[in-house]
Amino acid sequence: MNRYPLWKYITVVVALVVGLIYTLPNFFGESPAVQVSSAKVTLKIDPSMLDQVGAILKKANITTTASNFETNGPVGTVRFRFKTTDEQLVARDVIENALNPDPANPSYTVALNLLPASPAWLSALGANPMYLGLDLRGGVHFLLEVDMKGALTSRYDSFITDFRATLRDQKITADSIERVGNSVALKFNSDAARQVAFDTLRRRYTDLQWQQPGPDAGIWSLNGTLSEIAINAVQANALKQNIITLHNRINELGVSEPIIQQQGANRIIVQLPGVQDVAKAKDILGRTATLEVRLVDDSPAATSALAAGTTPFGLERYQDRDGRPLLLRRQVILTGENLQDAQAGRDSQNQQAAVHLTLDTKGARIFRDVTRDNIGKRMAILLFEKGRGEVVTAPVIRGEIPGGQVQISGSMSAEEAADTALLLRAGSLAAPMEIIEERTIGPSLGAENIAKGFNATLWGFVGVAVFMIVYYRLFGLFSAIGLSFNVLLLLALLSLLQATLTLPGIAAIALALGMAIDANVLINERIREELRNGESPQQAIQLGFDRAWSTILDSNLTTLIVGIALLIFGSGPVRGFAVVHCLGILTSMFSAVVGVRALVNLTHGNRKKILGLSIGTVWKAKD
Amino acid sequence: MEFFRIKRTIPFMRNALALNLISAITFVAAVIFIVIRGFNLSIEFTGGTVMELSYPEAAPLVEVREVLINLGYTDFQVQNFGTSRDVMIRLPLLPGQSSANQSTTVIAALQAANQAPDLRRVEFVGPQVGRELIENGLLALMFVIIGIVAYLAVRFEWKFALAGVIANLHDVVIILGFFAFFQWEFSLSVLAGVLAVLGYSVNESVVIMDRIRENFRKERTASVQEVIDGAITQTISRTIITHGSTQMMVLAMLIFGGPTLHYFALALTIGIWFGIYSSVFVAAAIAMWLGVKREDLVKPIKKDDTVEEIYIE
Numbered sequence: 001m002n003r004y005p006l007w008k009y010i011t012v013v014v015a016l017v018v019g020l021i022y023t024l025p026n027f028f029g030e031s032p033a034v035q036v037s038s039a040k041v042t043l044k045i046d047p048s049m050l051d052q053v054g055a056i057l058k059k060a061n062i063t064t065t066a067s068n069f070e071t072n073g074p075v076g077t078v079r080f081r082f083k084t085t086d087e088q089l090v091a092r093d094v095i096e097n098a099l100n101p102d103p104a105n106p107s108y109t110v111a112l113n114l115l116p117a118s119p120a121w122l123s124a125l126g127a128n129p130m131y132l133g134l135d136l137r138g139g140v141h142f143l144l145e146v147d148m149k150g151a152l153t154s155r156y157d158s159f160i161t162d163f164r165a166t167l168r169d170q171k172i173t174a175d176s177i178e179r180v181g182n183s184v185a186l187k188f189n190s191d192a193a194r195q196v197a198f199d200t201l202r203r204r205y206t207d208l209q210w211q212q213p214g215p216d217a218g219i220w221s222l223n224g225t226l227s228e229i230a231i232n233a234v235q236a237n238a239l240k241q242n243i244i245t246l247h248n249r250i251n252e253l254g255v256s257e258p259i260i261q262q263q264g265a266n267r268i269i270v271q272l273p274g275v276q277d278v279a280k281a282k283d284i285l286g287r288t289a290t291l292e293v294r295l296v297d298d299s300p301a302a303t304s305a306l307a308a309g310t311t312p313f314g315l316e317r318y319q320d321r322d323g324r325p326l327l328l329r330r331q332v333i334l335t336g337e338n339l340q341d342a343q344a345g346r347d348s349q350n351q352q353a354a355v356h357l358t359l360d361t362k363g364a365r366i367f368r369d370v371t372r373d374n375i376g377k378r379m380a381i382l383l384f385e386k387g388r389g390e391v392v393t394a395p396v397i398r399g400e401i402p403g404g405q406v407q408i409s410g411s412m413s414a415e416e417a418a419d420t421a422l423l424l425r426a427g428s429l430a431a432p433m434e435i436i437e438e439r440t441i442g443p444s445l446g447a448e449n450i451a452k453g454f455n456a457t458l459w460g461f462v463g464v465a466v467f468m469i470v471y472y473r474l475f476g477l478f479s480a481i482g483l484s485f486n487v488l489l490l491l492a493l494l495s496l497l498q499a500t501l502t503l504p505g506i507a508a509i510a511l512a513l514g515m516a517i518d519a520n521v522l523i524n525e526r527i528r529e530e531l532r533n534g535e536s537p538q539q540a541i542q543l544g545f546d547r548a549w550s551t552i553l554d555s556n557l558t559t560l561i562v563g564i565a566l567l568i569f570g571s572g573p574v575r576g577f578a579v580v581h582c583l584g585i586l587t588s589m590f591s592a593v594v595g596v597r598a599l600v601n602l603t604h605g606n607r608k609k610i611l612g613l614s615i616g617t618v619w620k621a622k623d
Numbered sequence: 624m625e626f627f628r629i630k631r632t633i634p635f636m637r638n639a640l641a642l643n644l645i646s647a648i649t650f651v652a653a654v655i656f657i658v659i660r661g662f663n664l665s666i667e668f669t670g671g672t673v674m675e676l677s678y679p680e681a682a683p684l685v686e687v688r689e690v691l692i693n694l695g696y697t698d699f700q701v702q703n704f705g706t707s708r709d710v711m712i713r714l715p716l717l718p719g720q721s722s723a724n725q726s727t728t729v730i731a732a733l734q735a736a737n738q739a740p741d742l743r744r745v746e747f748v749g750p751q752v753g754r755e756l757i758e759n760g761l762l763a764l765m766f767v768i769i770g771i772v773a774y775l776a777v778r779f780e781w782k783f784a785l786a787g788v789i790a791n792l793h794d795v796v797i798i799l800g801f802f803a804f805f806q807w808e809f810s811l812s813v814l815a816g817v818l819a820v821l822g823y824s825v826n827e828s829v830v831i832m833d834r835i836r837e838n839f840r841k842e843r844t845a846s847v848q849e850v851i852d853g854a855i856t857q858t859i860s861r862t863i864i865t866h867g868s869t870q871m872m873v874l875a876m877l878i879f880g881g882p883t884l885h886y887f888a889l890a891l892t893i894g895i896w897f898g899i900y901s902s903v904f905v906a907a908a909i910a911m912w913l914g915v916k917r918e919d920l921v922k923p924i925k926k927d928d929t930v931e932e933i934y935i936e
Contacts, residue, residue: 135883143752279727279730279731434749436752437747437748438745439746440726440742440745440746441744442744444677445675445743448881449881452879452880452884456876457875459875459878460872461872463871463872463875464868464871467867471626504884507876507880510872511819511869514868514869515826515869518826518865518868518869521868522861525858547837554778554829555825555827555830558774558822559823559825561770562822565763565764566763566815568763569760569762570763571755571756571759572811574811577819578815617625
């Protein structure tokens with residue numbers, strides 16, 4: 001009666017083999033590697049890079065064990081593996097020197113990396129080691145919140161500039177155009193002017209909803225607010241643009257496997273495994289900068305006001321990076337939204353260091369008009385960090401600049417040019433961001449955490465297994481084997497799903513094992529009980545497994561409810577715990593009920609007559 | 624080996640009233656501690672910065688404190704962590720000031736002092752995150768309670784469902800009471816542990832309820848109290864062995880898991896022992912007082928229970 005049909009045995013064996021294959025990659029460790037990726041948006045890396053770097057390494061007499069090309073979204077990367085970390089370091093320097101002849105203006109990012117050392121046939125099967133969380137491998141985790149109010153404000157501010165240009169083109173004069181809270185208010189001196197403006201603007205700016213309140217003291221006003229859909233679009237775009245900007249900035253850091261993900265409507269998670277220089281990472285990421293281009297007022301009146309320390313109406317006082325004060329017009333010509341790229345380079349004529357800016361079409365049009373009208377004046381590029389503005393550079397406009405290709409040159413070194421370019425690129429954030437959560441784990445702590453988690457699980461497992469074998473003998477051994485089977489399946493599943501393993505995740509593995517043994521105890525106790533009631537051994541096995549099943553199911557399902565709750569509402573460490581907890585419940589039901597039963601059937605099912613079961617003492621009360 | 628050589632049914636329910644009184648008192652005490660002392664919430668909930676530093680030699684705590692005072696901090700904690708070379712620094716959120724860069728300034732200042740420490744871990748949590756975590760924690764707790772009540776009500780019967788949840792909430796409140804009384808740090812992983820305990824001890828009650836239902840079917844003449852006593856007696860060895868095994872795992876975590884898992888393991892330990900107690904004495908007794916009857920459980924024989932009625936000869 002205790003026989004399984006062949007397919008059930010096959011299921012167990014298949015689960016075992018699959019479990020082994022997918023757990024295997026975790027035992028190969030990691031090998032040192034060097035990765036090369038593009039440091040410039042305009043430069044794409046393709047598979048031919050493999051040959052190019054291969055040739056560089058050959059010339060330097062460095063042997064590489066393997067190499068590959070990989071694309072992650074639009075970003076291509078080539079990686080080369082080496083036998084030792086010494087070789088890796090030498091290779092990094094060699095490649096760096098060959099690919100980036102000008103360190104001030106690197107075309108490629110050459111970074112150290114660790115790659116799983118599992119053999120190629122395993123990778124071909126999709127078997128990869130578990131993805132270790134930052135608390136186990138070391139690194140930085142940031143949660144950034146995008147200031148959506150800021151995104152809206154800057155959208156309205158750019159509307160003002162647009163409206164001015166549009167109305168001027170149409171020869172309509174407005175008394176004033178300004179932002180009032182979350183709306184743009186235009187004031188006209190006649191109803192007719194307002195009507196013409198309204199017709200023009202309504203046609204051109206379909207995102208806005210318009211209101212025309214009745215005239216007040218001879219002023220006809222027109223108020224525009226963004227529609228709900230447009231607001232959502234602005235916010236979604238702001239988030240998207242910030243994520244792209246973060247990608248670019250992180251590329252500059254040369255992190256091997258960064259994670260940049262949207263979380264919720266206004267948050268971005270950034271994880272940088274293995275980053276040691278946290279201060280630098282934070283500096284580059286946390287630079288929650290927005291960019292504005294404004295005109296500098298260098299008129300004699302303004303200069304004397306500057307000297308006197310006063311700020312005339314319509315102007316604002318800012319300082320440049322050396323602390324010199326400047327008076328800027330309030331009107332914003334361009335924002336970071338219009339800036340597509342900023343790169344350090346050289347002036348084509350006099351070879352001076354320069355920064356090249358690329359503007360979008362709208363930006364290019366505005367820029368052309370402004371430069372045409374203001375030749376000889378100065379234009380300031382302002383960077384706002386946490387509400388505080390600083391003038392990055394204030395070059396003189398030498399002539400009309402059409403086409404959106406802007407070059408800033410002058411008295412700056414190559415390094416300063418690179419810095420400014422980076423700052424300006426950083427400035428192309430659509431909305432300011434703030435770090436609202438940070439977790440940094442040093443690499444030594446990560447390794448320690450792995451050891452701690454591993455030891456806790458190992459010794460707990462040994463303790464439970466020894467107890468089970470002593471207490472339940474052969475059936476205890478079966479339970480212990482079932483428990484190992486459970487670990488195997490759990491690790492395989494985690495590797496297969498590439499779920500992130502964290503220290504709480506390891507705790508969940510240990511806890512899953514502690515709870516999984518419950519199913520075995522239920523079954524073994526039940527078998528003993530049936531034996532005690534005088535059932536034959538075969539009968540007792542059958543009844544023991546069957547009767548324990550409904551209890552096992554009930555208790556595991558209630559535990560699963562908890563796991564799911566944690567999965568839904570948990571974040572960070574709790575989530576890592578919940579994933580493993582849920583998976584552990586599923587694997588433990590399979591291994592305890594199907595796996596152990598298969599073992600028992602295999603060893604006991606074919607025997608005609610069994611005198612007793614090796615399940616420890618079955619004590620009966622003397623009636 | 625057989626630990627439990629039980630000759631006759633143990634009258635667990637005889638002293639149910641006295642034991643539940645003790646339970647009630649413990650529960651009230653726990654609630655009082657929670658209300659009066661509150662929790663020592665980790666920065667995950669309160670917001671702020673925690674830094675862990677490792678010094679090459681014994682950490683100069685006084686010096687570290689001085690550096691922090693010079694940086695303008697007033698309300699901070701500096702203490703040893705694990706060994707005498709490791710230091711943990713807690714900094715509160717500063718209102719009106721972005722604190723994301725706190726750790727960078729502090730580590731720079733400390734590294735400029737006599738002994739340069741190694742940065743082991745930094746955790747910074749902004750105020751908005753902490754609020755959300757508290758909300759989500761409470762939501763998770765609600766979800767778990769409703770889910771479990773619904774499941775038990777469908778699978779068994781509402782009296783059992785209610786009894787089970789009361790018993791297990793009693794465990795949770797007592798764990799929280801311990802954390803409030805000793806002012807142990809209540810972190811996210813402790814919360815996960817507490818919720819895991821909730822599921823785990825419901826699990827325990829389910830095993831006993833399953834047996835009660837089974838015995839109601841088998842023993843047609845026995846009184847409700849006898850059936851409950853019998854069910855608990857029959858499952859007590861399994862209860863102790865299972866919990867013993869889980870405790871072994873948790874003990875390994877407590878010993879080898881290091882400080883990160885310490886309070887998590889502690890919460891589980893308390894939960895395991897109170898879980899046994901509450902399942903045996905509290906859940907069954909409450910179900911009994913709620914007036915659970917044979918007819919509640921036996922009458923509708925559900926499809927998935929038919930296994931228990933079939934005897935294969």
